[in-house]
Amino acid sequence: MFLFGGLLVTFLIWKIYLSIITMMNRKSLSAVPQPPIDSFFYGHEPSITKAKDENRFLDLFVEWVNTYGTTVLFWIGNRPFVFTADPGMLKQCATDLKSFSKVxxxxxxxxxxxxxxxxxxxxSGGGLRWAVKRKIMSRFFAKTNMKDMFMAARDHMGGVELRRWREVVGKGQCVDLHDQxxxxxSSYLQVLGLSDYLPPETIARNVYLLLEAIPKQLFQRWSYIISSDKTRMFDLxxxxxxxxxxxxxERMxxxxxxxxxxxPDLDLLGHLIEANLSDDGKxxxxxxxxxxxxxxxxMTVCLVLDNMVKQLCxxxxxxxxxQEIQGKLMKELRETDIVEFNDLNKLKYTEKCLLEALRMGPALxxxxxxxxxxxxxxxxxYVVNMNNVRVHFSEYVMQMNPEYWPNPKQFNPERWQPGFNPEPFSYMPFFVGSRGCLGKHMAMMMMKLTLSVLAKHFDIQQCFNQKKPPTINQNMAVMRIINKVDCMVSPLNGS
Incomplete structure (x- = not known):
C-alpha cells in the first residue's frame, strides 16, 4: 500500500512538473503562430493522429500553413516542433549545414x-568524407556523362527489356505497373557496370519487400518486432x-x-570504390x-531506383x-524518334507531364x-530561444501551395510553359543545395527513355480497382503508393 501511495505521489509530482514546464514553454513560444492545441497534455497529437488515420497527414499541414502562416509551431505532448513552408527558411535548411544538421x-x-x-x-552521410565522395560522384552523374549512358540504356531498353515486356503482356493483360x-x-544496373550483380527480378523483389517493411517499424512496432516477418527481413x-x-x-x-x-565512364561500381577510397585526395x-x-x-542506388518507378506510377x-492529356502524351512519345541523347529534348510535352507528376507526388x-x-x-x-529544435518541411506542402501553384490539385502540364520559373524553393522534387539529388539528370533521362520505348510498342490503359484506387501514402517521408497501380498493357499492331 505504501509503495502504491509513493508511486502515485511521484506520478502526481511528475505531472505537476511537466505541466509547469509545458506552460512556461508555451508562453515563451507564443509569438510563433500555432494552431489551437487539442488538449493541454497532448498538444496537437490527437489532430495529427486522426489525420494519419485518414491519410491526410500532409494535407493537415497544408491547412495549417494556409491558415496560420508559412512557419507554424506544433506540439507533441510538451515537446515543440516547427514546420516551415517559408522559402527563406527552406533555403537555410538546404544550404546552412552548420546550423541545420541531418537526422x-x-x-x-x-x-x-x-x-x-x-x-x-x-x-545519408555527412562531414568532410561525405562531401568529398559526393563531389567525386557528381562527375559520374553530371549531364555531360548522360550521352554515353543514354546510348547504353537505349540499347538495353530496346533489346533485353523490350523482349521481357513482350513476354509478360502477351496478347494484353492487366499488370501491376510498379512490379514491371x-x-x-533494376535492370538498368547492368548498364551502370553492375552486370555481375543480382538478377533484376531479385533486386526488384528484395527492394519491394524492404520498402514494405520500413513502415512497420513506424506503425506496427511492437507487433512486428516479435513476428517472424522481422526475422525474415533481417535475413534478406x-x-x-x-x-x-x-x-x-572482387572488383576492388x-x-x-x-x-x-x-x-570506365559508365562503371558506377568502380567510381563508387574510388570515391570511398578518397579522403580529400588521400x-x-x-x-x-x-x-x-x-x-x-x-544499396542506396537500388532503393533510389524505386523512386523513378513510383514517379512514373x-x-x-x-x-x-x-484522357486528353494522356492521349497527347502518347502521341508525342510515339511520333518522336529517339536515337541520340539530345533527341530527348524533343519530348517537350512528356517533360511537362513528368514535371507536373513530380510536383503533385514528389519522391521525397x-x-x-x-x-x-x-x-x-x-x-x-520570429526569434525564439529553443535548443536543438526539430524543423520539419515538406516538398509536397510547398508544391501544393495555391500561393505559388494555382489550382494545385489539378494535374496541369500546361503550367510548365517555356519561360516559367517556379518561385525559388517552392518546387524541390529533387531537393536543392549540397543534399540535392545527384542522379536527377539520370532519373529524367531513364524515365523519358522508358516511356518512349513502352509507348511505341504498347497501349497502356489504367484498370484501377475503383473500391481501392491507388493513392499516395501521406504518412511516409518517401512517396509510397497505397494499392496497386494496375494497367492493361497490350501490344500495338505491328509491334
Whole structure:
C-alpha cells in the first residue's frame, strides 16, 4: 500500500512538473503562430493522429500553413516542433549545414538496428568524407556523362527489356505497373557496370519487400518486432549486403591488381570504390571501412531506383481521369524518334507531364533537420530561444501551395510553359543545395527513355480497382503508393 501511495505521489509530482514546464514553454513560444492545441497534455497529437488515420497527414499541414502562416509551431505532448513552408527558411535548411544538421535515426537507414544503408552513404552521410565522395560522384552523374549512358540504356531498353515486356503482356493483360517497372529500372544496373550483380527480378523483389517493411517499424512496432516477418527481413537484408559485399570485394581486388587501369565512364561500381577510397585526395581508410561504404552506396542506388518507378506510377495515377492529356502524351512519345541523347529534348510535352507528376507526388514528400545553434533562433520574422529544435518541411506542402501553384490539385502540364520559373524553393522534387539529388539528370533521362520505348510498342490503359484506387501514402517521408497501380498493357499492331 505504501509503495502504491509513493508511486502515485511521484506520478502526481511528475505531472505537476511537466505541466509547469509545458506552460512556461508555451508562453515563451507564443509569438510563433500555432494552431489551437487539442488538449493541454497532448498538444496537437490527437489532430495529427486522426489525420494519419485518414491519410491526410500532409494535407493537415497544408491547412495549417494556409491558415496560420508559412512557419507554424506544433506540439507533441510538451515537446515543440516547427514546420516551415517559408522559402527563406527552406533555403537555410538546404544550404546552412552548420546550423541545420541531418537526422540520422530515420527508418531507411536501418530496420530495428539492422543496417540497410547506414549513415555514411551518398544519400545519408555527412562531414568532410561525405562531401568529398559526393563531389567525386557528381562527375559520374553530371549531364555531360548522360550521352554515353543514354546510348547504353537505349540499347538495353530496346533489346533485353523490350523482349521481357513482350513476354509478360502477351496478347494484353492487366499488370501491376510498379512490379514491371521495378524490374526494368533494376535492370538498368547492368548498364551502370553492375552486370555481375543480382538478377533484376531479385533486386526488384528484395527492394519491394524492404520498402514494405520500413513502415512497420513506424506503425506496427511492437507487433512486428516479435513476428517472424522481422526475422525474415533481417535475413534478406543480410543476404543483400553479403551478396553486394562479394561483388565489391572482387572488383576492388581487380582494381588493386591493375593500378594503372582507368575506370570506365559508365562503371558506377568502380567510381563508387574510388570515391570511398578518397579522403580529400588521400587514401587513409581501412579496406573493411571502404568496402562497407561502397556496400552502403550500392544499396542506396537500388532503393533510389524505386523512386523513378513510383514517379512514373504516380503520373499514370494522376492521368486516370485526364484522357486528353494522356492521349497527347502518347502521341508525342510515339511520333518522336529517339536515337541520340539530345533527341530527348524533343519530348517537350512528356517533360511537362513528368514535371507536373513530380510536383503533385514528389519522391521525397517531407524532410526534417535539427536546428542546432545555441543562440536565439530565427524562424522568418520570429526569434525564439529553443535548443536543438526539430524543423520539419515538406516538398509536397510547398508544391501544393495555391500561393505559388494555382489550382494545385489539378494535374496541369500546361503550367510548365517555356519561360516559367517556379518561385525559388517552392518546387524541390529533387531537393536543392549540397543534399540535392545527384542522379536527377539520370532519373529524367531513364524515365523519358522508358516511356518512349513502352509507348511505341504498347497501349497502356489504367484498370484501377475503383473500391481501392491507388493513392499516395501521406504518412511516409518517401512517396509510397497505397494499392496497386494496375494497367492493361497490350501490344500495338505491328509491334
Amino acid at each position: 540520422d535515426n530515420l527508418p531507411n537507414r536501418s530496420l530495428f538496428g539492422q543496417k540497410i544503408i547506414g549513415t555514411t552513404s551518398i544519400l 517497372l521495378s524490374i526494368t529500372f 537484408i543480410k543476404k543483400m549486403r553479403s551478396d553486394t559485399k562479394q561483388v565489391v570485394v 581486388e581487380e582494381m588493386k591488381n591493375n593500378p594503372d587501369h582507368v575506370v 587514401t587513409s581508410s581501412s579496406e573493411a571501412k571502404v568496402v562497407d561504404g561502397v556496400v552502403d552506396d550500392v 504516380a503520373m499514370f495515377m494522376f492521368l486516370e481521369n485526364e 514528400l517531407r524532410g526534417t533537420r535539427t536546428y542546432k545553434t545555441q543562440t536565439n533562433k530565427r524562424f522568418g520574422p
